[in-house]
Amino acid sequence: MANNIETCTVKEFRQTLLWPVQLITDASQGKIQRPWDILKNISDTPWREIEDDFSMAAQCLSELRYQEFVTFMPYAQRFLYGEGKHGKEAGGYGESPIHIFTRNDVTQVRITLTHDTAPILLKVAHIELYFFYDIDIAFLALEVTGKDIQLKHAMDTLYRLGRTYPNYWEESGDAGHCAKSIEWLDSNNQVLSSSDYQDKTRYLAFVKDNHVPCVSLHWEFLMRPLVQHYSSQVGEIRYREIEYQRMPLMGYFAFESITELTRGDLIRLGLVTQPWDSNSLPFTEDFLADFEKKYCYDRYWDNQKIDPWSTTRIMCTGQNFVVVGSQQHRVFTNNKTGIKNNYQNQYFLLFLIAHFQKAALLMLSDRMVQAISRLNLESEQSIKSFRQNIRNVMGVFLRFTHRYWFESISDQAVSKDLFNMMHKQLGTADLFEKTRRRIMDMAEYLEGEEIKRQADTVVRLTVVTIFGLIGTMTSGILGMNIFDFTQISTSSKLLYFMGIFIPVSALTFYTVIKSRRLSLFLDALSNENAGLKYKLSKLKKVWFGKVED
Template identity: 40%
Template structure:
């Protein structure tokens, strides 16, 4: 039975997307440069001595298409470093003070110790996006316990509380530990009042204390605490993730377990499906990648991948070909599959960030306020420039020509709805661009209308002066003072007449339009002429 199955090797990778604010007006934001200890810049393994560049790095690199290689690894180190975004558009910082995690799932259950393999922050050139990467590992866990860990620990805040005040779907307590076993930070899911007060005050969910500690000195956008950077949530309280399960006999894992692993619904001792049979009738077709999964063969090293909107899970055996961190499936999971997962999640995060900024810009638009319209036009230009750079620098539909990698990437983007989101953002930008163009054309037409009216009005005087000659008044014998006064008087008179004509240009245009209509009666045309000076009634 699957209840007796032991997960010999468990890996859980969490990838939390964050929107960085308020740096949207900075054309080339280098957020990673603002972070200090405990974060340090992670050296590029391609840019140093040969000993750090391993064969798995080579296999990972050649698995992707050239344009994806440029995205993930940048250009040649010395030759292209001074062009564009430099060595690579991805910048990684790492902290190493947190070495393990202690998770207590239930009050009466023992704590579970997990090794913290890496804690990284991924930044992207010219985009206000960051992805927090946390990799956890454990050995010899019961399958139900591993399922429960994957279901609960990636919660940035509770979805609610039960009658006893226990946070729903969250661990009872989670702690980050240092190298000496000291507690660096602990969760506060049970502190209901603090979460409710923060929601009421900030109209934004409060992040749990242990996650707040992990991303410091980055702070929430509404926080009064000073921080190098500020962030907003992009998705819900569940952090997307990846799960690796290596068991001695994968054939013992039931369909119910695969459903719960793939959809990340947590364990259930009843062995019942979490949803209806009708809803899960196409589970294998929609959520599973079974190229190497054939339970009829009974091969212990067989591998099954499941993918949903939450994340990606891999179930395999415990052979050397499976758990070898360099050449086995574990190495593939932590590197090539992670890169696919990173790209899919980055695409969605960037598009969600752009969609959010478009919504904020439209909400702030007041068409009766010239300054508001001007700010909206500037925000739209910046958004269109940002989308253009994202489209040509980061966006691609295919990541690899290798069949399995290509299928996994397609499955990820399908589950995330990235293509549809991309089209929505592109169409929204197109609609806003059309609005700005029409507004510009409307202002130009009004300007040319006023200019035409002023030209018509002054054409009579210009022709009259031309017929009578330029010297209607003889100033040949006038003194210099008389000539200067005459010039000033004429200049001021013409200026006042021009200003008055511009003020009345709309009514003059209506009169000119009525005068040119041969079907309109003479009395109606006279009425249009008198309307030029009639006081407008509110």
């Protein structure tokens, strides 16, 4: 059999990249950050906020947007689209917590995969930047499209395009797993920015100085005016990577005939591996024995491929979401109700929500690690900052749980099944439980510390009260007319008052200072089984010796 990847052509190719980054904010302030407001106020930026269909002045919603809307459950609808005017007026959910920006200066991408391949020109369908209310996470979304592309090149593009930095360098100097060159082009085919994967010195020096990976220049360009946190660039919105260097991706492959693809081709597409001989497998047969069961959603797939209706396979590994099918049947290519439309709308939102939830939980875990790392038990200010940071994280997690966390977002069969697959393969539910337990552990620790401080305060007040009782009784005796102070002058009365007030105050403050030691002495004094020697030793420690914990 001929090598299919050399002869097979992808009639329509789409790749959607989703890059989650953590926004760096001052968590100690406990305020909700609004990076979208900062971005809107920057004049020299290509980013412009998208006016949602729901807020536009048109009389009716578009039918495609309506189909997308009704896919989701009511709580997911409120998350994605907010509430209508009646809900806002009633003090309900209000606007959608998602703020989306887009740019139109980059219209094409020219990618040179390897030394021996000619550059491939792909159209940039859209570039978007997503912000979420109360969650310090942003997503860069990029979709590129092409037609009549050799399967080998489409597979290699899927594999190489979404790399933020190289894993290693070949002996030739080429960056491992990355494209030879990636260039963003404008509508006049002018290069706006290009990759610098071969600049090994830049990447090595950045990691040495900052202990974090360095983002390639062409991705830095797309994110501006957002700047990498540890870079020397000046910017009000700073970010750092929160996941692996290969971005989560979606792929759409429309073929003239799906029968040309072998099992090896399908597995390579589903797992997003490098192209190779179609008659081979990317890994061992034992490793791939449950590939179809674990990663394939075959509601529209028949292995016999007799009917064009049953030639659509959806493959989901959590990190990847790839759809392949035949353009001969409208169930796949129809722009209104087909898989293509769902891929661009419903499936994209499923993918976005699943990865948003994972990124948000990773961000919260990272903030807890930062709080603990900065804790200095010898510094009272550090301890106070630690308590405040942990309380802020607890507040964000509580709001995240009630606003953004749901394990099912649709009752439509396909959307429901696909979201469940994403959740399971990303391990989001387990991550949620682990994060919740860690935060609860922190809450218990803070509660225990608070109880301990309150107990210490009660002990001190009790000791002061006991020893103050002596002074109270003494003053009571003085008020029994044993001494007649009514006949003396006012100045003499004031002198007597100060003569009692000053030593009593000094004794009270001194008692507070020694309250912990005195409490131990009182415990010993009240112990009927303890001997006189033991009680005297505790009395001696009020002034001498080390205080006991």
